[in-house]
Amino acid sequence: MTAKTWLITGTSTGFGRSLATFLAKQPDVNVVATARHPEQLSYLDEFDHGQILKQRLDVTDRDEIAAAVKATVDKFGALDVLINNAGLGYFGTFEESDRDQVKYMFDVNVWGLVDMTRAALPTMRQQHEGTIVNFSSIGGLFSFPTLSFYHGTKYAVEGMTESLAKEVADLNIKLMLIEPSGFRTDWAGRSSNKAMPKIDDYKQFADFIEGNEEGAHHEPGDPDKAAQIIYDQVTNHRDSLPLRLPLGKIASDTAINKYEQTLADFKRLHDLSASADQPEK
């Protein structure tokens, strides 16, 4: 079997590192492991078998994006699977969140993913084959207080992915959204800026923010298991790849409850909703 070439963003820690490590062990995979600081990828040295490319990549830098895609195709002759994993969090009430910090989070979580995807699509269209895995979150379906802007980034990823999937379906390019609940990575810790509430009216949310920070690295989700599941879906179930894949029991329960509740509301409102149309001629 010809080896498939996977490019992953943000492989220094967390899901990205688990994926790069898992893929490096597969004989049928070429791995392009990217990071802002490639010296953090020395964990891959033990697998140095010629099918691994370490590449500097900050997803907010379009020159580095173009260089990463070019280096991938130059070395392996293809780009089969793009994993848009790099991402940040931000905790703070809607009113008190720092505008520059949340804009930067949009640059990484949304525009970084957009620019990576646009850079990969020409190669995938030419190949008439490709798979793009976009890291959303259960926070791309369901919203908590103090995470409004993080949700904004992930809901944006959900909407764009769903639309793009329809545009490229006939080109044999598939998309999958990953929607994890809490996983043991650096996300809730170093990868999330926090604005503790200063306005008295929002003081009750301080516990939620502190609880998330204290809970970092104690979450139930195992990123190594996530890596295995993603590999299996893309490799063995590509023909029936789900558009949305909640990962973790909490993510699955939350997604089911949210959709059941929303479905019940839409059905209850159906006649009212339909009454807004012009009368049929």
Ligand SMILES: NC(=O)c1ccc[n+]([C@@H]2O[C@H](COP(=O)([O-])OP(=O)(O)OC[C@H]3O[C@@H](n4cnc5c(N)ncnc54)[C@H](OP(=O)(O)O)[C@@H]3O)[C@@H](O)[C@H]2O)c1
């Ligand atoms: N862990 C969870 O509970 C959870 C739940 C739902 C969704 N997610 C999503 O999962 C994805 C991966 O996060 P994680 O949980 O694995 O957290 P993580 O351990 O903090 O990893 C985040 C990765 O993103 C990278 N990154 C940040 N800014 C970047 C940039 N400008 N360019 C390139 N890479 C950048 C980081 O690199 P540096 O080392 O250079 O900072 C790091 O490798 C994110 O999209 C996150 O939103 C996580």
